[in-house]
Amino acid sequence: MNRINAVVPSGATPGNAVPLQIRAGGITTADTVTIAIDGATEPAITRPGADASAIWDFVFRQNFRQNFSLVPGKDQLYEGIAPHSQALTVYLNPVARQAIESKAGSMPAGSMIIKEAHSAAGMLNASLIMYKITGFDPANNDWFYSTRQANGSMGASGSVAGCFGCHARAKESDYMFLVSPLAAPEPNAAAVRDFIEKQNYRLTWRLWPGTSAFQPSGAPHGTLVSIWVNELAYNAIRNRPGQMPAGAIVLKENYNGERVLQATSIMYKSQGSNPSGGDWYWLQQTAAGQVAAEGRVQGCISCHQQNSANDHLWAGSIERFPDTKAAAVWDYVARQDYKSWKLFPGTTAQMRGNAPHGAFITTYVNEPALNAIEKKRGAMPPGSILVKENYGTDRNLAAVTLMYKSEGFDPDRNDWYWMQRMADGSVRAEGKVSGCINCHTAQASNDYLFLGRLQ
Numbered sequence: 001m002n003r004i005n006a007v008v009p010s011g012a013t014p015g016n017a018v019p020l021q022i023r024a025g026g027i028t029t030a031d032t033v034t035i036a037i038d039g040a041t042e043p044a045i046t047r048p049g050a051d052a053s054a055i056w057d058f059v060f061r062q063n064f065r066q067n068f069s070l071v072p073g074k075d076q077l078y079e080g081i082a083p084h085s086q087a088l089t090v091y092l093n094p095v096a097r098q099a100i101e102s103k104a105g106s107m108p109a110g111s112m113i114i115k116e117a118h119s120a121a122g123m124l125n126a127s128l129i130m131y132k133i134t135g136f137d138p139a140n141n142d143w144f145y146s147t148r149q150a151n152g153s154m155g156a157s158g159s160v161a162g163c164f165g166c167h168a169r170a171k172e173s174d175y176m177f178l179v180s181p182l183a184a185p186e187p188n189a190a191a192v193r194d195f196i197e198k199q200n201y202r203l204t205w206r207l208w209p210g211t212s213a214f215q216p217s218g219a220p221h222g223t224l225v226s227i228w229v230n231e232l233a234y235n236a237i238r239n240r241p242g243q244m245p246a247g248a249i250v251l252k253e254n255y256n257g258e259r260v261l262q263a264t265s266i267m268y269k270s271q272g273s274n275p276s277g278g279d280w281y282w283l284q285q286t287a288a289g290q291v292a293a294e295g296r297v298q299g300c301i302s303c304h305q306q307n308s309a310n311d312h313l314w315a316g317s318i319e320r321f322p323d324t325k326a327a328a329v330w331d332y333v334a335r336q337d338y339k340s341w342k343l344f345p346g347t348t349a350q351m352r353g354n355a356p357h358g359a360f361i362t363t364y365v366n367e368p369a370l371n372a373i374e375k376k377r378g379a380m381p382p383g384s385i386l387v388k389e390n391y392g393t394d395r396n397l398a399a400v401t402l403m404y405k406s407e408g409f410d411p412d413r414n415d416w417y418w419m420q421r422m423a424d425g426s427v428r429a430e431g432k433v434s435g436c437i438n439c440h441t442a443q444a445s446n447d448y449l450f451l452g453r454l455q
């Protein structure tokens with residue numbers, strides 16, 4: 001018996017009675033046999049089964065780093081949270097991306113999410129995958145988990161309790177933390193509350209970056225507050241698009257001094273619900289879960305609209321970073337009230353400084369800069385700003401020197417923009433100031449900084 005394997009060229013014209021001719025050894029068969037060719041533009045790909053080596057082999061053959069998409073809102077090497085290491089890059093295959101964009105409700109079979117975990121310096125440590133296979137593990141939504149070390153050795157794979165045990169916190173969004181196939185809720189109390197409860201927000205959301213649990217607040221929001229953000233809101237706080245995207249939710253728990261919950265205040269960005277008020281839907285509920293106010297609540301809006309330039313938000317800035325021009329930068333740090341920022345860790349107000357920076361110095365850092373210092377990031381991210389007040393021996397302010405990292409501004413020197421502004425408001429130097437750079441270059445391996453180590 002002879003066996004013939006025929007490959008239909010991808011450009012073949014579709015039809016249900018296409019003549020089939022086979023040529024071999026100079027002989028062509030008669031076209032009495034027909035086949036059907038369907039109109040699919042993509043040749044069907046055979047996906048791997050529940051076999052870790054076959055799965056990794058498949059994704060490498062698919063060339064996933066080029067052909068899969070990044071998770072919306074996340075760059076390469078973004079800052080992850082425990083237990084996954086810091087510098088993460090997450091890819092979605094087309095099936096997964098399509099389900100998320102169309103808000104399919106759950107992820108279809110064939111969805112693949114690959115997460116690459118790197119060291120702080122950007123070296124690949126391990127790759128992790130979640131891959132959905134129909135019928136593989138119905139109790140846990142059919143996800144196959146696998147870890148592959150950078151050296152190619154395979155870690156735990158299959159229905160790994162160590163993985164799904166934690167990912168089950170995000171059961172409602174099909175075990176995924178970073179992206180959700182769920183549609184955003186309608187702007188009414190029942191729908192919003194239901195959505196948030198199912199999201200298990202205390203286990204799957206993050207605190208507003210730079211804030212802490214039970215941090216001190218004041219009227220009207222309780223003595224202590226914890227401010228939670230969903231992933232869409234979190235991305236906006238990191239990327240600062242100026243506005244929160246549709247679907248963003250900020251939830252504030254209001255506690256009394258004894259950490260007993262008093263109320264929850266929610267802001268939910270629901271597209272089209274309130275165009276003149278930034279499309280915010282407001283919801284206040286009591287500790288017992290009763291709705292105290294909802295919708296376009298004047299009481300909330302009247303106070304929050306003082307921050308309309310920051311999309312009505314108080315807890316932190318999502319404003320776009322300024323242009324690299326003295327006026328824009330100064331306007332920005334003044335509006336951000338830089339004196340309310342933290343001091344460079346390990347320094348004190350009016351501590352002794354060195355020439356050329358004044359006898360006494362006070363150095364403030366904004367949130368991205370602070371985070372990079374505390375977490376020993378190696379370098380500061382774009383948007384980092386350091387404002388140093390330089391005082392004379394008489395302790396009068398003489399000048400302010402400022403460093404601002406702006407992506408693409410000066411790639412050869414870590415993108416720092418430099419500025420010296422005198423006490424009278426005149427700007428003595430700004431931009432790629434060689435005087436500043438020549439001396440700070442001594443610290444080039446520490447992102448040009450003197451006051452503290454970033455490694």
Ligand code: HEC
Nearest residue numbers: 080081113115128129130145146162163166175176177178
């Ligand atoms: C203790 C909880 C926990 C455990 C255990 C855990 N993960 Fe995760 N996983 C997370 C969190 C949180 C995120 C979001 C990560 C981020 O961006 O910081 C995540 C994200 C992911 C993602 C990207 C898709 C998504 O859900 O957002 C993949 C893929 C992934 N994890 C795979 C694994 C694998 C494989 C294992 C087991 C080897 C594992 N995880 C174990 C908490 C966990």
Ligand code: HEC
Nearest residue numbers: 217221250252265266267282283284299300303313314315
């Ligand atoms: C008198 C001013 C004032 C009023 C009225 C007010 N808030 Fe706030 N709100 C604040 C301040 C200040 C913060 C910053 C965090 C903190 O210290 O509590 C805040 C924070 C929040 C946050 C966290 C996101 C952010 O903007 O920082 C939410 C959510 C919130 N408020 C919801 C509400 C809701 C819902 C109402 C109406 C029921 C309301 N607020 C009424 C002043 C107000």
Ligand code: HEC
Nearest residue numbers: 353354357386401402403418419420435436439449450451
């Ligand atoms: C002769 C060397 C020298 C020159 C020139 C210099 N700096 Fe500095 N800079 C330092 C030192 C040293 C520190 C650490 C604080 C201190 O000892 O005063 C510092 C600290 C800083 C800091 C705080 C962050 C850090 O690096 O620790 C900023 C911001 C800063 N300088 C900005 C500037 C700007 C802007 C200029 C140019 C207008 C400039 N510096 C010129 C030596 C210099």
